[in-house]
Amino acid sequence: MSLYIKRGGYEMDFKKEIAQKISLLTDMELEKVLDLIETPPQKNMGDYAFPCFQLAKVMRKAPNMIAAELAAKVQPDNVVEKAEPAGGYLNFFINKGEYIKEIIYEVLAQGEQFGSSDMGKDKNVVVEFSSPNIAKPFHVGHLYTTVIGNAIEKIYKHLGYNTIKMNHLGDWGTQFGKLISAYKRWGDEAVIEKDPINELLKIYVKFHEEAEKDPALEDEARNYFKKLEDSDPEAVALWQKFRDLSLKEFMELYKKLNISFDSFAGESFYSDKMGEVVEILKEKNLLKDSNGAKIVDLEQFNIPPCMILKSDGATIYATRDLATALYRKRTYDFYKNVYVVGGTQSLHFQQIFSTLGLMGFEWHKDCIHVSTSLVKFADKKLSTRKGDVIFAKDVVNEAIHKTLEVIDIKNANLENKEEVAKMVGIGALLYAFLKNSRDKDVIFTWEDTLSFEGESGPYVQYTYVRGKSILRRAGQVAETADYSFLQSDDEFQLVKLLGGFKDALKEAADRYEPFVVTRHITEIAKAYNKIYNSHPILNAEANVKNARLHLTKAVCTVIYTGLKLVGIETPESM
RNA sequence: GCGCCUGUAGCUCAGUUGGAUAGAGCAACGGACUUCUAAUCCGUGUGCCAGGGGUUCGACUCCCUUCAGGCGCACCA
Numbered sequence: 001m002s003l004y005i006k007r008g009g010y011e012m013d014f015k016k017e018i019a020q021k022i023s024l025l026t027d028m029e030l031e032k033v034l035d036l037i038e039t040p041p042q043k044n045m046g047d048y049a050f051p052c053f054q055l056a057k058v059m060r061k062a063p064n065m066i067a068a069e070l071a072a073k074v075q076p077d078n079v080v081e082k083a084e085p086a087g088g089y090l091n092f093f094i095n096k097g098e099y100i101k102e103i104i105y106e107v108l109a110q111g112e113q114f115g116s117s118d119m120g121k122d123k124n125v126v127v128e129f130s131s132p133n134i135a136k137p138f139h140v141g142h143l144y145t146t147v148i149g150n151a152i153e154k155i156y157k158h159l160g161y162n163t164i165k166m167n168h169l170g171d172w173g174t175q176f177g178k179l180i181s182a183y184k185r186w187g188d189e190a191v192i193e194k195d196p197i198n199e200l201l202k203i204y205v206k207f208h209e210e211a212e213k214d215p216a217l218e219d220e221a222r223n224y225f226k227k228l229e230d231s232d233p234e235a236v237a238l239w240q241k242f243r244d245l246s247l248k249e250f251m252e253l254y255k256k257l258n259i260s261f262d263s264f265a266g267e268s269f270y271s272d273k274m275g276e277v278v279e280i281l282k283e284k285n286l287l288k289d290s291n292g293a294k295i296v297d298l299e300q301f302n303i304p305p306c307m308i309l310k311s312d313g314a315t316i317y318a319t320r321d322l323a324t325a326l327y328r329k330r331t332y333d334f335y336k337n338v339y340v341v342g343g344t345q346s347l348h349f350q351q352i353f354s355t356l357g358l359m360g361f362e363w364h365k366d367c368i369h370v371s372t373s374l375v376k377f378a379d380k381k382l383s384t385r386k387g388d389v390i391f392a393k394d395v396v397n398e399a400i401h402k403t404l405e406v407i408d409i410k411n412a413n414l415e416n417k418e419e420v421a422k423m424v425g426i427g428a429l430l431y432a433f434l435k436n437s438r439d440k441d442v443i444f445t446w447e448d449t450l451s452f453e454g455e456s457g458p459y460v461q462y463t464y465v466r467g468k469s470i471l472r473r474a475g476q477v478a479e480t481a482d483y484s485f486l487q488s489d490d491e492f493q494l495v496k497l498l499g500g501f502k503d504a505l506k507e508a509a510d511r512y513e514p515f516v517v518t519r520h521i522t523e524i525a526k527a528y529n530k531i532y533n534s535h536p537i538l539n540a541e542a543n544v545k546n547a548r549l550h551l552t553k554a555v556c557t558v559i560y561t562g563l564k565l566v567g568i569e570t571p572e573s574m
Numbered sequence: 575g576c577g578c579c580u581g582u583a584g585c586u587c588a589g590u591u592g593g594a595u596a597g598a599g600c601a602a603c604g605g606a607c608u609u610c611u612a613a614u615c616c617g618u619g620u621g622c623c624a625g626g627g628g629u630u631c632g633a634c635u636c637c638c639u640u641c642a643g644g645c646g647c648a649c650c651a
Contacts, residue, residue, distance in 0.1 A: 035591080038590080038593075039590075040594075041593090041594055041595075041596090041597095042594085042595085045594080049593090049594085051593060051594090053593080053631065053632080056631080057631090063631080086594075087594065088593090088594085088631085088632095089593085089594070133651075170651060172651095173650075173651060174650070174651090175650075175651080267651085290648080291648085291649085292649085293648070293649055295648070295649095302576090302577075303577075303647090304576095304577090304647055304648065305648065306648085307648045307649065309649090310648090310649040311649060312649080314649085316648085316649070316650085316651090317650080317651050318648090320651095342645095343578080343579065343645065343646090344645060344646065345646085345651085346577095346578060346579085346645085346646075347577075347578075347645095347646055347647065348646090348651085350577095350578090351648095371578095371579085373579075373580085373644090373645090374644075374645075376644095406613070407613095409613095410611085410612095410613060411611075411613090424613090435586095435587080435599095436586080436587060436588085437587085437588085439579060439580070440580080440586090440587070441580085441644080443586070448585095448586075448600085451599095451600085452613050453599085453600080453613065453614095454598090454599045454600060455587095455598070455599045455600085456599090456613085458613055459599095459613070459614085461613090462611080462613050462614075463614090465611070465613095466610075466611060466614080467610095469610070469611060470610050470611095473610065474610090503590090507590075515588090516590095519588070519598090522598090522599095523598090526598090529614060529615065530614095530615070530616090532610075532614075532615080533606085533612090533614065533615040533616080534615075534616085536609080536610070537610060538609095538610045539609075539610075552610095573611085574611085574613075
């Protein structure tokens, strides 16, 4: 499957080789064996284990007997060093020398392409993420889906998928009528130019306060939104202005985070594409009247109905999302259409996907809501309930600022401090969102989020920096090395982790869980640091030194690639 | 009331489509820098895996149920 062709003409897959041996000995299908093979809980138990319990039923023998019999039949070769029975398990010890050679060679040959695949060839994957609302603050909560979506897209791309990054801006809806109304009443041009989102939010909040006293404002706002929908020049111009100003601020943030998009087609883009959705629904006789509104009944799925038209005949966000899905299918003919959006909207997506199914679109099964949990605040002072929203840009700036302070303590003579502080500070911040599964809330505290110790972004970056430092000092590294000089178990365990990188990527893609990659490269970093502290590299005997330099290079490559795939940049020094 | 998510060490979390003695980081304590960047490493403890049933050779994992917390439940997005 890999693009990489080994000198011998094939790429050795140790697990598969072992499965083939078992398959031959037991008459069990290769796929089944591969499925059963697992990793022993302790490293002294071997590298792969085959549980014999299922065979026990068929063969009507005790599992430990079967394991013993199979073990006797396994001959040592360049794949397997030995096989030992252990209770009902048959444990395999792989040929370490061959394995180490195989993996390091592969990493060095492929470089940053290591772990890539052609499994996604000719398959389009739409990834929608970030999607902030125009004229509203981009707060830390938005960072969650932004960071997760960005990582998912990169991982899929690495696996060969053709990805389309979509920022589905919240740039349409009745709130724009309110905003126009508020702007015309209290808008201060100068202030808005200077600090657009803050000021727009301020007048938006003021609108709601005033509207409580004077309900006529609501009518005014409705009227302005109607004008906007009817392409009234003034309304459109104001809407465009708000959109441009907001987007400009968002772009500054994306630039800092090194995140880009292929499309900013937001809700407004689909505002004229909803007629067809309504037509199809009518045609299929799916629309029902309910208190004057038009809905699609979803009782068969045991969920509340999906509203399509409000009682005043206007469309609603569900209508827009249906139009969006339709447009994406036609434009991109997606293999998967992924929505990285907060879990609070999971019912909404269930309704959309179910409705698409009722409309007869089989591809509704390819639409996936990748939900994120909440960002919470341990420090009560930062609670949103008190109106104290934490802006993403403030957190980013604080992260950089704090990192700069640490650099001044740890490495005051560092050259490009600002640039490094940016990579490390943001790395620490992003890592906080990338280290755990999506359905866990992110507890935001300045202390933990901007942590530089233990399992953290800087920890992994630091490991890379140490490795690179050694490579720089070493100067020219020989083309070839004799890896049989990598004798320690620590080194073997590290190489196994490097070899497991591909599986981590695939698992992360399958589960839409970037943390699988984050965690894996953190394990690699731990394993390398352990060696770093206990085995000399530059001062080792020539052959050992050379082999360890190759290993170091491979580690750096995988860490760099892994961090890149979750959206974290890595400095050369820190 | 209904639906979805969560519940594992003092804290924050992993636990590979059911497998062997449930693991990390943080916090605490004790060690390691004339030597490759100590943002590091090594060592020391802790678990009614929320409770109760069930499925089977085997359950943190699957099913049922109870409890606790969170998020949703049509004219906002």
